[in-house]
Amino acid sequence: DSGVTQTPKHLITATGQRVTLRCSPRSGDLSVYWYQQSLDQGLQFLIQYYNGEERAKGNILERFSAQQFPDLHSELNLSSLELGDSALYFCASSVGPGASSTNEKLFFGSGTQLSVL
Amino acid sequence: QQQVKQSPQSLIVQKGGIPIINCAYENTAFDYFPWYQQFPGKGPALLIAIRPDVSEKKEGRFTISFNKSAKQFSLHIMDSQPGDSATYFCASISYNFNKFYFGSGTKLNVKP
DSSP, rough: OOOOOEEEEEEEOEEEEEEEEEOOOOTTEEEEEEEEEETTTTEEEEEEETTEEEEEEEEEEETEEEEEESSSOOOOOOOOOOGGOEEEEEEEEEESOOOSSOOOOOOOOOOOOEEEE | OSSSEEEEEEEEEEOOOOEEEEEOOOOTOOBBEEEEEOOTTSOOOEEEEOOTTOOOOEETEEEEEEETTTTEEEETTTTTTTTGOOEEEEEEEETTTTTTEEEOOEEEEEEE
């Protein structure tokens, strides 16, 4: 058990809808990362938050947004869903902001499987 | 554009064999190269990692070989076991530039 909690485990919805994925990082971790895993794209980095602030942005669509709350949990909001958004969404956490002077380790949750029908 | 290219896509070896998974990266700004292991239904878990100032790192049966000039690194699993059957991802990270890229994954099957 990595200590990172993601809910829900499975989500089935229809095109055009909006969903929210939730992540609770490991105790003491200040950074939260969101990744999308699909069969043909592998693991794609979406976005990172550190202590409530956006720190890094990857291949995140404009229809997607995220935030990290004062209690450090994070939510990923996916709107105007399309069939191609069906994927496994992972949250990961780490202690610090990811500075190159430290050996940051990412701890992944078990993921949320999103199916858009 | 794929920042990290991983091969092969899948690999089957017999128990005791030495599977080798290769990754190549483009950006010389990357300064941290971890490997992650993922079992079905689970999130990836850090297996071993290397920085570009060393050419090899061993942890148990897992070894990373790193070739900075060729911008390539590989994972070797010594004396592989059926329990090593999983999907393996390499990653290239540049913390200074906040860039995190994963390879496309290699599904390893170790036959008893």
